[in-house]
Amino acid sequence: MxxxxxxxxxxxxxxxxxxxxxxTGLFLEKNPDKHLYRMGIGDVSLPLGRSVxxxxxxxxxxxxxxxxxxxxxxxxxxxxxxxxxxxxxxKRGVDLLEEEVFVSSGASDELGxxxxxxxxxxxxxxxxxxxxxxxxxxxxxxxxxxxxxxGKENGFLPEPADDQEGDIIYLCSPNNPTGAVFDHAKLKAWxxxxxxxxxxxxxxxxxxAFIEDPALPHSIFEVEGAKTCAIEICSLSKTAGFxxxxxGYTVIPxxxxxxxxxxxxxxxxxxxxKTNGVSYIIQKGAAAVFTEEGQRQIRENISIYxxxxxxxxxxxxxxxxWYCGGxxxxxxxxxxxxxxxxxxxxxxxLEKAQIVGTPGEGFGSCGEGYFRFSTFGSPEDTKEAAxxxxxxxx
Numbered sequence: 352m353x354x355x356x357x358x359x360x361x362x363x364x365x366x367x368x369x370x371x372x373x374x375t376g377l378f379l380e381k382n383p384d385k386h387l388y389r390m391g392i393g394d395v396s397l398p399l400g401r402s403v404x405x406x407x408x409x410x411x412x413x414x415x416x417x418x419x420x421x422x423x424x425x426x427x428x429x430x431x432x433x434x435x436x437x438x439x440x441x442k443r444g445v446d447l448l449e450e451e452v453f454v455s456s457g458a459s460d461e462l463g464x465x466x467x468x469x470x471x472x473x474x475x476x477x478x479x480x481x482x483x484x485x486x487x488x489x490x491x492x493x494x495x496x497x498x499x500x501x502g503k504e505n506g507f508l509p510e511p512a513d514d515q516e517g518d519i520i521y522l523c524s525p526n527n528p529t530g531a532v533f534d535h536a537k538l539k540a541w542x543x544x545x546x547x548x549x550x551x552x553x554x555x556x557x558x559x560a561f562i563e564d565p566a567l568p569h570s571i572f573e574v575e576g577a578k579t580c581a582i583e584i585c586s587l588s589k590t591a592g593f594x595x596x597x598x599g600y601t602v603i604p605x606x607x608x609x610x611x612x613x614x615x616x617x618x619x620x621x622x623x624x625k626t627n628g629v630s631y632i633i634q635k636g637a638a639a640v641f642t643e644e645g646q647r648q649i650r651e652n653i654s655i656y657x658x659x660x661x662x663x664x665x666x667x668x669x670x671x672x673w674y675c676g677g678x679x680x681x682x683x684x685x686x687x688x689x690x691x692x693x694x695x696x697x698x699x700x701l702e703k704a705q706i707v708g709t710p711g712e713g714f715g716s717c718g719e720g721y722f723r724f725s726t727f728g729s730p731e732d733t734k735e736a737a738x739x740x741x742x743x744x745x
Contacts, residue, residue, distance in 0.1 A: 560589070562680075663683050687720050706739060
């Protein structure tokens, strides 16, 4: 008799966004004339840049002609796009071989798939508050999970302890949900730990394009020693508005070996077994992101989201409320006022100001007492939400 993966039964109910949707739905039923200022969702609101749209149209037209038609793409990514991505890293001083860059259908997909590289007995270290999929993917795999709590005292950026456990280490910088960003020294501490203990860091760099401080690293490979202990997973979702288009990239250095196995070569074998590559059309659109004009257009969109963050940060500064994130991240992680619980604060914001954010408790128990705002909304709604927040809490 077939036995299903019983670890699915170990998953906790994913109630966070369903609970938010239920609460907002009930509010709108009672108040159909009210407009909600949605600051909780981590989805972009601005359209794809003109360069990307033109490249997508051109690629669609290519598929209509026998002479330019493309069928299956290389499983690890179009060689031209892999070359472009390696060049993008070189501009920041990271020297990569183009074959060390793998094109994916998005960071979320890759974060789940990459676990194929690790034995079930390997433990996973997750710094919390955390993107919930880190935990869920390892629960499904039946893997031991070590929860490392972070907090205000360390800016939600903990360093490894001498007795720290963890074979697979999740680092996200800029972080979702806290917006905190690791500097070189703190990343170096994790790199040194991983190399010393034979661990592997999964570095989620999905929000690297929002870093504006030149002293902060965009990639873990800006840190000495990272090529022998880290895999970096990135995405065009928030960088270039590809949330509905889906494309990301993963860097696995050829120098990354564990117990006689080369993880780069293992991933080549995995991709050539499990995928047929990413669509030609989408890869053409992605290549346009990295042209001079494409970069100008994405910076223009990101600047709008950063302006949203500025309005919220100014408001929190005026109110004297502690927060992190915002300047180098599209997320702002604020301390709830008056020692309020995060769901209590959610209810007050919804009922009294019609603002919808995300309770910190939904990202792990140490998120209790904190609240996440996304800056991906419209400028008009963000300004009004900031005004209402100030009026409510003054």
